Amino acid sequence: MSKQAVDNDCHMDEDSNILICVKDLAVAYQTNVAVFDINLDVYRHDFLGICGPNGSGKSTLLKSLVGAVKPFQGNIRLFNKDALKSEIREIQNRISYLPQIETIDRNFPALVKDVVGMGLYAQKGFFRGLSKEDNQRIFDSLETVGMTNLSERPIGHLSGGQQQKVKIARALVNKPEILLIDEPFSALDFKIAKEIAELLAKIYKETEITIVLVSHNLAIIREYCNRAVCMDRRIIWEGKPQSKDFDEAVQRVFHF
Numbered sequence: 001m002s003k004q005a006v007d008n009d010c011h012m013d014e015d016s017n018i019l020i021c022v023k024d025l026a027v028a029y030q031t032n033v034a035v036f037d038i039n040l041d042v043y044r045h046d047f048l049g050i051c052g053p054n055g056s057g058k059s060t061l062l063k064s065l066v067g068a069v070k071p072f073q074g075n076i077r078l079f080n081k082d083a084l085k086s087e088i089r090e091i092q093n094r095i096s097y098l099p100q101i102e103t104i105d106r107n108f109p110a111l112v113k114d115v116v117g118m119g120l121y122a123q124k125g126f127f128r129g130l131s132k133e134d135n136q137r138i139f140d141s142l143e144t145v146g147m148t149n150l151s152e153r154p155i156g157h158l159s160g161g162q163q164q165k166v167k168i169a170r171a172l173v174n175k176p177e178i179l180l181i182d183e184p185f186s187a188l189d190f191k192i193a194k195e196i197a198e199l200l201a202k203i204y205k206e207t208e209i210t211i212v213l214v215s216h217n218l219a220i221i222r223e224y225c226n227r228a229v230c231m232d233r234r235i236i237w238e239g240k241p242q243s244k245d246f247d248e249a250v251q252r253v254f255h256f
């Protein structure tokens with residue numbers, strides 16, 4: 001019997017439409033294998049929704065894409081560069097990651113515009129002053145999320161939904177090509193969740209951006225994403241969230 005070579009490599013051209021290519025990825029925390037057998041392509045201008053129950057490895061998958069956790073197996077290519085090697089430095093401003101909600105202390109001593117400016121530090125270094133162009137970028141980013149009127153307010157004084165908009169502005173201030181966003185609705189009530197989803201949809205429509213959204217909110221994934229993945233440590237289903245298949249996959253994955 002001839003041995004079939006396992007193709008673990010991503011084959012992408014320079015101008016490939018595949019911006020993220022994950023092959024045979026597995027990540028463990030000590031002996032707990034959080035995700036395995038992950039194969040996933042994300043295309044230019046995708047709005048990909050990732051759903052799955054608690055502990056199904058959604059956050060781990062996103063973290064692995066930005067090097068926040070190291071896989072013990074597999075390959076990740078971003079913009080056709082090996083994300084697990086030092087090449088990642090060349091592309092760090094092209095991809096932005098907004099982690100799961102952490103509440104901001106009421107007394108956190110930063111103004112809204114400073115929080116957005118923090119998104120520039122990765123590029124500029126913390127102690128460099130902000131130029132006129134930087135301030136313009138901060139303003140533009142706040143304008144995108146409709147928050148310019150609150151730019152001088154302390155971030156801790158804003159509501160949960162307003163803080164989430166500011167964090168989105170921070171994530172966009174470098175004009176990334178890819179936005180990875182983890183559970184942006186989880187601490188928000190229905191109406192505000194919908195408002196944030198509308199905001200993401202507007203950004204998606206008005207720019208070339210590619211969005212990978214991790215969310216429990218199946219209705220939002222169904223309404224706004226063009227592709228979806230259901231996972232339970234590995235990918236169980238992939239397809240159009242508007243299809244009937246999605247509902248069946250969701251039932252299987254969430255054990256409804």
Ligand SMILES: Nc1ncnc2c1ncn2[C@@H]1O[C@H](COP(=O)(O)OP(=O)(O)O)[C@@H](O)[C@H]1O
Pocket residue numbers: 029032034052053054055056057058059060061
């Ligand atoms: N920092 C960590 N240390 C140890 N185990 C972790 C850590 N983060 C996540 N895990 C474990 O990995 C699994 C997947 O977690 P996670 O990626 O956060 O899932 P999800 O985002 O889908 O809720 C869970 O079993 C969780 O307990």
Ligand SMILES: [Mg+2]
Pocket residue numbers: 058059060100183
């Ligand atoms: Mg999570």
